[in-house]
Structure formats: C-alpha cells, structure tokens
Amino acid sequence: MQSFDLPRRLAAEAIGTALLVATVVGSGIMASSLTQDTALALLGNTLATGAILVVLVTVLGPISGAHFNPVVSLVFALSRTLTRRDLPAYVAVQIVGGIAGTVLAHAMFARPFLEWSTKERSGASQWLAEGVATVGLVSTILLGVRFDRKSVPWLVGLYITAAYWFTSSTSFANPAVAVARAFTNTFSGIRPVDLPGFVAAELIGALCAFLLITWLLRTPHRGDCIMNVTIYHNPDCGTSRNTLAMIRNTGIEPTVIEYLKTTPSREEMVKMIADAGLTVREAIREKGTPYAALGLDNADLTDDQLLDAMLQYPILINRPFVITPMGTRLARPSEVVLDILPDTHQGAFSKEDGEKVIDAEGKRVV
Numbered sequence: 001m002q003s004f005d006l007p008r009r010l011a012a013e014a015i016g017t018a019l020l021v022a023t024v025v026g027s028g029i030m031a032s033s034l035t036q037d038t039a040l041a042l043l044g045n046t047l048a049t050g051a052i053l054v055v056l057v058t059v060l061g062p063i064s065g066a067h068f069n070p071v072v073s074l075v076f077a078l079s080r081t082l083t084r085r086d087l088p089a090y091v092a093v094q095i096v097g098g099i100a101g102t103v104l105a106h107a108m109f110a111r112p113f114l115e116w117s118t119k120e121r122s123g124a125s126q127w128l129a130e131g132v133a134t135v136g137l138v139s140t141i142l143l144g145v146r147f148d149r150k151s152v153p154w155l156v157g158l159y160i161t162a163a164y165w166f167t168s169s170t171s172f173a174n175p176a177v178a179v180a181r182a183f184t185n186t187f188s189g190i191r192p193v194d195l196p197g198f199v200a201a202e203l204i205g206a207l208c209a210f211l212l213i214t215w216l217l218r219t220p221h222r223g224d225c226i227m228n229v230t231i232y233h234n235p236d237c238g239t240s241r242n243t244l245a246m247i248r249n250t251g252i253e254p255t256v257i258e259y260l261k262t263t264p265s266r267e268e269m270v271k272m273i274a275d276a277g278l279t280v281r282e283a284i285r286e287k288g289t290p291y292a293a294l295g296l297d298n299a300d301l302t303d304d305q306l307l308d309a310m311l312q313y314p315i316l317i318n319r320p321f322v323i324t325p326m327g328t329r330l331a332r333p334s335e336v337v338l339d340i341l342p343d344t345h346q347g348a349f350s351k352e353d354g355e356k357v358i359d360a361e362g363k364r365v366v
Contacts, residue, residue, distance in 0.1 A: 004063050010089055012064035014097035016056045020068050021101025021180040022108075023052040028187035029109045041187060042164065050161030057153035066153075069174040070094055071206035075138055078210055081339075083366045091176075098180030106184065117182050117189030121169060126194075127201040129169035134205030135212070136163060137173045142213040146327055149277030175199045217326070227342060229254035232264065232272075232321040240320040242334035242351045247322070249349045249358065250341050254322075263314045266307060272321050275328035280306045283330065285318040338364060 004012075027048035031041035057066040065082065067073045073090040076082040082090065103113045140159045144152040163171035172178045172190075178199060182192045190198065229247055231254050234240045247254050257264075264272065273283045280303040284296065291297065294309055296316075310316045322331050326340040335357050349358035356365050 006086060006089065009064040009086075010093045012060045013067060013090055014093040014100070016060045016064070016066060017068040017094045017097035017176055017180075018101035018104060019056060020049075020052060021098045021177055022104045023048050023101075024177065024188050025102050025105035025181065025184050025186060026108060028184075029105065029111070032187040042170070045188060046161055046164040049164070050157040053160055054153045054157035057156055061153065064090075068094060068097075068176070069137075070176055071134060071174070071202050072138065072141060074203075075142070075206055075210045079142075079214075080364050080366050085366075094176040095179055098176040099183060102180045102183045111186075114183045115185045117185045117191050119185070119189040119191060120194065121190045122194045122197060126169045127197045129167035130172060130198050130201035131205035131208070133163045133167045133169060133171035133173040134202045135209045137171075138206045138209035139213055142209070143217075146217060150274075169198070172198060173202060173205070175202050178202070227252055227324060229341070230257060230323045231255070232257050232259040232317070232319060234258065234260060234319045237319055238352055239332055239334050243320045243322060243331040243337050246334060246337055246349060246357065247341065249346050250344045251346050252341070259317055259319070260314050263311060264317075266311060269307060269310065269317070272323065272328055275323070276321065276330050278330060279303075280310075283318050284310060284316050289313070289315045291316060335364075 024045070028041070028045045031044035034044075035041055056068065060066045065076065067076065067082075067090060070091040073082055073087055073094070077084045077087040099114075106113050106115075137156070137159060140155050141152065144155040148155075160171060160173070163173065172181070175198075178190060178195055181188055181190045182195055183189075229252050231240075231244055231247060233244055233256050235258065244254070244256065269283075273280055276283070284291065284306060286292070290313055294313070295301075296306065296309055318330055318332065320331050320334075322329055322337050322340065324340045326342075329336050329340055331337040334351065338357075343362075345358045345362040347358075347362070348356070348360045350356045359365055
C-alpha cells in the first residue's frame with residue numbers, strides 16, 4: 001500500500017477536519033433556518049455529521065489515518081501507531097483546519113466569518129457526557145482497527161450519530177471541533193468560557209479509553225500462554241526475513257509456511273486478505289513477478305480473476321502475511337507485525353540493514 005509523506009498527511013488532516021466542522025456548523029445553520037423544532041434541527045445536524053464522517057474516514061484514512069481529532073492522534077501516539085514527533089503537527093493542523101471549517105460554513109451562509117458563540121454548554125452533567133462520548137469514540141476506533149479495519153468509517157459515523165442523542169453534550173468528543181465551534185454563534189456553537197471543561201473531559205475520556213482497551217486486549221506475556229503465530233514466508237525476501245526474526249525476538253516460534261512451496265487454498269487466501277483489511281488487488285505483489293506480463297494491471301479484472309492468478313503463480317502473493325490471535329497483517333514494513341504480537345521482546349532488535357526497531361530496554365523505536 002502506498003505511504004504518504006508528512007506534508008500530504010497533514011494536508012489530509014487539515015482538509016478532513018475543515019470539512020467535518022463545515023458540515024457540523026453548516027448543517028446546524030441549515031437545520032435551524034428550516035425549522036423551529038429543536039429535535040428536528042438536531043436530527044438534521046446528526047445525520048449530516050454521521051454521513052460526512054463515513055465519507056471522510058473512507059477517502060482520507062489511507063493517507064493520514066483520518067484522525068481529525070487531537071485526542072485520537074494522542075491515543076495513536078501513545079500506542080505508537082503515530083510517531084510522537086508528528087503528534088504536535090497533527091494537532092496543530094486539526095485545530096487550524098477546524099477553524100477554517102467554521103469560516104467556510106459561515107461564508108456559505110453569508111454570515112460573518114468568525115463570531116464568538118454565546119451558547120452555554122457547562123456543568124458537571126455536560127462534562128460527564130463529553131467524557132463518556134470520548135471514551136466510546138476512542139474505544140470504537142481502537143477496537144475497530146483491531147478487529148474490522150474496513151468497517152471503521154461506518155463504526156465512527158454510526159457511533160457519533162448515536163452519541164449525538166444519548167449524551168447531553170451532543171457528543172463533541174473532539175477538542176479541535178470544540179475550539180472551532182466556539183467561533184460560531186449558531187445552533188452548534190459553544191461559549192469560549194465553556195471550552196476548558198469540554199477539552200479536559202475529552203482528554204480524560206481518551207486516556208481512560210486507551211487504558212481500558214489496552215488492558216482489554218492485552219496479550220499474556222510469555223510463560224502465561226503459548227501464542228499461535230503463522231507466517232507466510234519467503235526466505236529470499238528481506239522484509240519476510242526481518243518479520244520472522246521480529247516474531248522470534250518476542251520468544252515465539254511461529255508456524256512457518258513457505259507459500260511458494262505450500263500455497264494457501266482459495267478460502268484461506270480470501271479470509272487472510274479480508275482479515276488484514278486489504279482488497280485482493282492490494283494483496284498482489286508487482287515487483288519481480290509476472291504481474292505485467294499477465295495483464296493484471298487491467299482495472300476491469302474481478303477479485304476472482306486476480307485470485308486465480310495468485311493461486312496459479314504464488315509469487316504474486318505479497319509477503320509476508322502474519323496471523324496471530326491479535327489479528328492478521330501484511331507486514332510491510334516488517335515492523336507492522338509488532339501490532340499483533342505481545343510486548344515480550346527478548347532484547348534489542350535491528351533489521352538486516354541496521355535500522356533499529358527495538359531498543360535495549362525492549363521498547364519499540366518510533
């Protein structure tokens with residue numbers, strides 16, 4: 001899968017947050033202009049927000065991760081999915097993007113570009129609601145990424161749609177969105193003086209969710225259980241060799257399947273690709289294979305046709321796929337495998353090219 005450099009990832013985060021806030025604010029303005037019924041206005045605001053989240057997470061997720069939320073970026077930095085040196089930049093562009101979204105919504109409805117909100121949102125019940133909303137959102141994302149990555153856009157959109165209605169705060173669950181909504185004196189606004197309570201509740205909620213899900217998904221250390229790990233391996237591939245060595249560095253001896261000699265069945269391939277959150281085309285290797293000669297770059301080919309080619313020519317199967325009780329991954333780059341392995345490193349680890357992955361204290365290098 002294509003990787004994107006930091007400037008493009010930051011651009012995706014800024015654009016996504018701006019469009020999210022423009023939808024929240026703009027749909028609130030539209031709803032309140034069409035009806036005096038507060039419940040109906042909230043319903044319109046809710047449906048638009050849930051829908052745009054599905055769209056934005058789907059289309060921008062492959063570029064930046066589609067956080068659009070400082071506490072989500074914080075949690076991913078704590079889990080080392082986002083490097084900590086990138087965290088400040090993510091948060092900054094999310095906040096700037098959010099304010100730009102308010103400006104955009106106001107411009108579309110011929111309002112002053114920025115105006116302080118006078119809508120009161122304060123009190124212990126509101127702060128509790130924001131904490132609960134954020135715990136639910138972050139937990140949904142972390143569990144979705146672990147168990148059904150392809151469904152994350154829908155999970156996020158549906159969760160926020162529900163949380164609008166079961167929380168008294170209408171589920172901001174996002175400091176960048178909260179800040180942006182302080183600049184709109186409309187249906188979706190929040191007084192600036194109420195921001196600190198909301199942001200504090202969101203931060204506490206995110207940290208609680210991180211601790212809860214980390215505990216919930218914790219894999220027992222070596223000696224507590226035996227983890228069954230399978231790697232579809234090609235010994236001639238450096239990435240595959242590095243991945244196998246990383247698995248063994250956790251104290252686990254995996255089942256090694258040299259797939260060029262023992263090709264997985266069609267059913268195994270379909271399940272493995274789906275569990276890894278990939279499309280069939282994303283699971284095909286192009287370099288050093290008959291990909292071009294077989295005309296597999298034809299976008300009209302079906303998944304079944306692509307699978308036929310992979311099973312006939314196993315060299316087309318990208319490598320290495322790794323399956324553990326914690327999930328399935330195509331370990332490219334090889335350190336991706338650490339996301340589905342227990343944190344039981346037997347010592348420092350470096351790749352064949354000298355790149356350090358695990359330091360002397362057994363911690364993942366980011």
